[in-house]
Amino acid sequence: MQDKPVLKVVNLRKQYGSGCDHCDDGHEVTWEKNSCPECGTVYACNDVSFELYPGEILGVVGESGSGKSTMMKCLYFDNEVTSGEAYISSxxxxETNVFEESSQQLRHIRNTILGMIYQNPVLGLKMDFSSIGNIAEKMIAAGNRNVEYMENRSKALLKHVHIPISRIKDEPRKFSGGMQQRVQIAKALSNEPPILLLDEVTTGLDLSVQASVLDLIKTIRQELGISMIVVSHDLAVIRMLADRTIVMLDGKIIEQGLTDQILENPQHEYTQQLVYSLI
Structure with missing residues (x-):
């Protein structure tokens, strides 16, 4: 693992509501999970900081409402952050806080540096486009105009994620959930991004389909060396994939470390409950 992170996030905050003197200034307030009882402001992400290193898979685990998906949407610029910093080495x-960049620059970063696989494929795919068209769209957005290259690249990626060549012109709406996720992965890889974001990608899939998607993710990391952030509420998924793990609760990181350490010797009471529920 190299010293310089490919992604550094500092004090990421996403709040819904204007805040008040009590919650803004850290006064003695008995919080109701991640909301201020005085003004009702919800802190979906509250001063989240972490680093992602080259070739690493960073797991993010926590219950529903812990802030995992909100954090991912902020990192992919689907949500505008309230405050915080993020630096991408490439x-x-x-040296630039990407959260302060223009919408044009954010589109450039999304299309060339980041890949995103959503839990719900409808968010990541155009269901009425062909599968090959979905991938080409991402390459066009990054400035590619070479039709032959895009067609060859799209076919190679769909083959890589085990979509039959006979179905590459089918629309994703005709596919099973597992196949839709694989098309999403192919699309996310189209411009060779150094960072891949995966948000609950196995949720709702049959166990056998989950296993094939997880195997694909591991293969991609081994062959391409892409750094990944993998969000899941399922510790078994995190155990299989992640080198290091962050545990989130009520919008905050409450524990982080090597995945083996987190799972074998959890320190925080909430993490202990998570781990023991697996046993």
């Missing part, structure tokens, strides 16, 4: 040498 963008301006990691």
């Amino acid at each position: 963008y301006n040498n990691g």
Whole structure:
């Protein structure tokens, strides 16, 4: 693992509501999970900080409402952050807070540096486009105009994620959930991004389909060396994939460390409950 992170996030905050003197200034308030009882402001992510290193898979685990998906949407610029910083080593040498960049620059980062696989494929795919068209769209957004290259690249990616060549012109709406996720993965890989974001990608899939998607993710990491953030509420998924793990609760990181350490010797009471529920 190299010293310089490919992604560094500092004090990421996403709140819904204006806040008040009590919650803004850290006064003695008895919080109701992640909301202020005085003004009702919800802190979906509250001063989240972490680093992602080259070739690493970072797991993010926590219950529903812990802030995992909100954090991912902020990192992919689907949600505008309230405050915080994020630095990407392959963008301006990691010296620019990308959260402060223009919408045009954010589109560039989304299309060339980041890949996103959503829990719900409808968010990541155009269901009425062909599968090959979905991938080409991502390459066109990144400035590619070579039709032959895009067609060959799309076919190679769909083959890589085990979509039959006979079905590459089918629309994703005709596919099973597992096949839709594999098309999403192919699309996310189209511009060779150094960072891949995966948000609950196995939720709702049959166990056998889950296993094939997880195997694909591991293969991609081994062959391409892409850094990944994998969000899941399922510790078994995190155990299989992640080198390090972050545990989130009520919008905050409450524990982080090597995945083996987190799972074998959890320190926080909530993490202990998570781990023991697996046994």
